[in-house]
Amino acid sequence: MRRQILAPRPGWQAQMESIGFHYHTIDGTYWDESRCYVFDEAEIDMLEATTAELHAMALVAARHVIRHRRFNEFAIPDDWVPAIEASWDAHRSNRPEGFTLFGRMDLSYDGHSPPKLLEYNADTPTACLEASVAQWHWLQALRPDADQFNSLHEKLVSAWRSLRTSSGETRLHFAAVADSAEDWGNVDYLRDTAIQAGWQTYSLPVERIGWNGRAFVDEFNVPIERLVKLYPWEWLVNEGFGPALLASPMRVVEPAWKMLLANKALLVVLWELYPGHPNLLPAYYDPEPLGSRYVQKPKLAREGANVTLVDGAAVVATDGDYGAEGYVYQAPARLPRFGTDHALVGSWIVGDAPAGIGIREDGSAITRNSSRFVPHYFE
Numbered sequence: 001m002r003r004q005i006l007a008p009r010p011g012w013q014a015q016m017e018s019i020g021f022h023y024h025t026i027d028g029t030y031w032d033e034s035r036c037y038v039f040d041e042a043e044i045d046m047l048e049a050t051t052a053e054l055h056a057m058a059l060v061a062a063r064h065v066i067r068h069r070r071f072n073e074f075a076i077p078d079d080w081v082p083a084i085e086a087s088w089d090a091h092r093s094n095r096p097e098g099f100t101l102f103g104r105m106d107l108s109y110d111g112h113s114p115p116k117l118l119e120y121n122a123d124t125p126t127a128c129l130e131a132s133v134a135q136w137h138w139l140q141a142l143r144p145d146a147d148q149f150n151s152l153h154e155k156l157v158s159a160w161r162s163l164r165t166s167s168g169e170t171r172l173h174f175a176a177v178a179d180s181a182e183d184w185g186n187v188d189y190l191r192d193t194a195i196q197a198g199w200q201t202y203s204l205p206v207e208r209i210g211w212n213g214r215a216f217v218d219e220f221n222v223p224i225e226r227l228v229k230l231y232p233w234e235w236l237v238n239e240g241f242g243p244a245l246l247a248s249p250m251r252v253v254e255p256a257w258k259m260l261l262a263n264k265a266l267l268v269v270l271w272e273l274y275p276g277h278p279n280l281l282p283a284y285y286d287p288e289p290l291g292s293r294y295v296q297k298p299k300l301a302r303e304g305a306n307v308t309l310v311d312g313a314a315v316v317a318t319d320g321d322y323g324a325e326g327y328v329y330q331a332p333a334r335l336p337r338f339g340t341d342h343a344l345v346g347s348w349i350v351g352d353a354p355a356g357i358g359i360r361e362d363g364s365a366i367t368r369n370s371s372r373f374v375p376h377y378f379e
Contacts, residue, residue, distance in 0.1 A: 066257075122261035135148065283329065
C-alpha cells in the first residue's frame with residue numbers, strides 16, 4: 001500500500017458531472033485525484049477476506065444481541081424490539097421482508113499490520129457513487145491496464161434483481177432529506193442501479209412522505225410498498241410518525257434489524273464474542289480497561305461527530321449533537337499517515353459479500369465529513 005502523487009486530469013469536473021457526481025467540490029475539495037493509493041493483489045485479497053469475516057462476525061453478534069435481549073445497550077426503544085426480531089427472522093429465512101442491500105466498514109490499514117475495524121456503517125452508508133462508478137471511470141482514463149477492488153455496481157444491480165424476483169414487487173420509493181446534495185447524489189445513483197434491475201422507481205424528500213391512516217404514501221397519494229431511505233433509523237423511530245411505521249405494511253431498506261449493526265455498541269459485543277481477534281480493537285462501555293489511551297464514540301454518531309481521542313493528557317475532540325444515547329470506548333488504532341494526511345479504508349458489503357473499497361483522507365486523525373475521497377488501483 002502506497003500513495004502516489006498525480007496531476008489531476010484536465011476537465012475532470014465535467015467528466016464526473018456526466019456520471020451524476022455533482023458534489024465533487026462541496027465545501028472545498030472532496031473528490032481528489034491529485035493522488036491515489038496503490039495496492040498489490042495480496043493486500044486486496046486480504047482486505048476482501050477480512051471484510052467477509054468481519055461481516056459474518058457482525059451477524060453472529062446481531063443474533064447474540066437478539067437472543068439475549070441486549071437491546072437497552074443499543075438504545076433501542078422497547079416498542080421497536082418486535083420489529084427488529086421479525087425482520088431478523090425474515091433475513092435469516094431469506095425472505096424479502098429482511099432484505100439488506102449494503103453497508104460499509106471503516107478500517108484502519110497501513111499495508112503492514114492486520115486491518116482493524118473502527119465501525120460499521122450498516123444503515124445509511126454514503127460514498128457509494130464515488131467508490132463505484134467515479135473511481136472506475138478514473139481508472140479507465142488513467143490506468144486501464146490496472147485493476148481495482150470494485151464490483152459495487154454489478155453487485156448492487158444483482159441484489160435489486162434478486163429482490164424483485166423474490167418479492168414480486170415492482171415499485172421502489174427512494175428518499176433523503178430535501179437539502180443534502182451529497183445524500184441525493186447517493187440516492188439517485190442507487191435509484192439508477194434499481195432501474196437497471198427492472199424496477200419502477202420514484203423519489204421524494206423524506207419531509208414529503210405522507211400517512212393516510214392506513215399506509216405511507218408519496219405526494220401523488222401512491223402507496224409506498226418499499227422505501228429505500230438515506231435517513232437513519234434512530235431518527236425515524238423518534239419521529240412523530242414512528243408508531244405508524246410499526247403499523248404500516250411498508251417495507252424498508254435497510255430493514256429494522258440493521259439498527260444493531262449500525263450502532264457502535266456492536267463493537268463492544270464483537271470484542272466480547274471474539275476477544276483478541278486480530279481485526280478487532282478492544283471496546284467497552286467504560287474507559288477504565290483501556291487506561292489512559294482510548295477513543296470515546298457515541299453509539300449513534302455519524303461522520304466523525306462527537307468523537308474524542310484521549311492520549312494521556314492530550315485530548316482531541318470533534319463537535320456534534322450526539323451522545324445522549326451513550327458512548328463506547330475503543331482502543332486507539334492510529335490511521336496511517338501519508339505526508340500530513342491520514343487514510344481510512346472504507347470496505348463495502350453488498351448483501352453478504354465484499355464489493356470493493358474506497359479511500360478517504362483527512363488532515364485530522366478523526367475522519368470527518370470534510371474528508372476527501374481518493375481513488376485506488378492494484379497491480
